[in-house]
Amino acid sequence: MRFDLTDLRLFLNVLEAGTITGGAESTHMTLASASERIRGMEDTLGSPLLLRDRRGVQLTPAGRTLAHHARLVLLQVDRMQGDLGDYGMGLKGHVRVLCNTSALSEHLPEVLSGFLTTHPGISVDLEERTSHEIVDAVRNSLCDIGVVSDAADLEGLEVFPFREDPLSVVVPRDHPLAHRSRVFLVDLVDCAFVGLAEGSALQEHVSHHARRLGKRLHYRLRLRSFESICRMVGLGIGVGIVPQAVAARCSRSARVKRIALADPWAVRNLVLCVRRLDQLPAHAQQMVQHVLGPRPGT
Incomplete structure (x- = not known):
């Protein structure tokens, strides 16, 4: 049985991505090459490593065993490269x-x-x-x-x-909540929001807590940076939730009011x-x- 390092990296990338297509991209390999390598590994082993369906791939018992050993092998290779690196x-x-x-x-x-x-x-x-x-x-x-x-x-x-990384609310300076020193998410769930682009880790974090309140946040605009959120909030488009450091830095230039977010999960x-x-x-x-x-x- 011979699996090379590329095989092992590809297999773990497929596992992480959940699809062979995603694993191939992460390994900088074509889908055809990746599929051929996976099939070759399974043929060599004589047992399937992955269960494939329209939603992606799942590990078989043999696949779980391979994933465990692949991580150990690649970790040891990385450690070796680091220890020997000063010689090159x-x-x-x-x-x-x-x-x-x-x-x-x-x-x-x-x-x-x-x-x-x-x-x-x-x-x-x-x-x-x-x-x-x-x-x-x-x-x-x-x-x-x-x-x-x-x-x-x-x-x-x-x-x-x-x-330290607490979250703050930013609102336009003439917003009805602008006089408040602290608010809870429940005070905001009916407001129009300016947020980060879909897929953002922070935005998913905020939306998760809104769902726990039985609410779905209404986003009027999604952007790719906190600074852009603050500028749009200052122009009256909606309210936003950003890290306190961003709110403090942008409050004057974006003309927004910074309000503490009092929910326990926001004190991060x-x-x-x-x-x-x-x-x-x-x-x-x-x-x-x-x-x-x-x-x-x-």
Whole structure:
């Protein structure tokens, strides 16, 4: 039985994407090539690895066993590359980071730019996901590092404080709620909203809590940045929910009123999570140390 590293990476990418098409794209491979490789793996094993239907793929018992060992093999390869990287002149390591919307837009770009500047041999794959998707990916070794809200289920992971990240409401300055110092989501559910584009981790987080109230938020406009949300709110299009840091920065330029969001789920902290810090490749450990900054006693 011979599976090469490309086979293993493709298989895990298919598992993560839920479809062979998505796995092929993540592996930078054509669908035909990916399908042929998967069939070749199954023929070599003599047993199906995936159950295929119109909705995607599901693992067979053999597929679950392969996925477990594939993660261990690729993790060990990444660790080896990191440990040996200093002996070469080329790329010394690759780190995959998943983060939520706020971390991606507000907190990680500057700190990662500093890391990449001082570590030219390391590349980073940074992708936005919802916090619950991220912790599942960390548990299953589908990424090295996760940056999530501390409201996520972090049981079994190593967790490190990263940033405070409470949410705020922004409203036009002449809005009926503009005189309030704090509001709850239930006070807003009948308002027109300006939000992030569909698929945003933060927007899904807010919509989830609206659904728990038995409500569906009405979006008049969806945009791709928090700053654009604040500008449109200032022009009277609707109300928005953004990280407090964004609301404070944009309140004057966008002419919006910032109001504290008083729901307990809006009082958030961002944390960095990993399966086991001492089991990460050396280059991923270096990134964790850089992102967290100097720790007490170091």
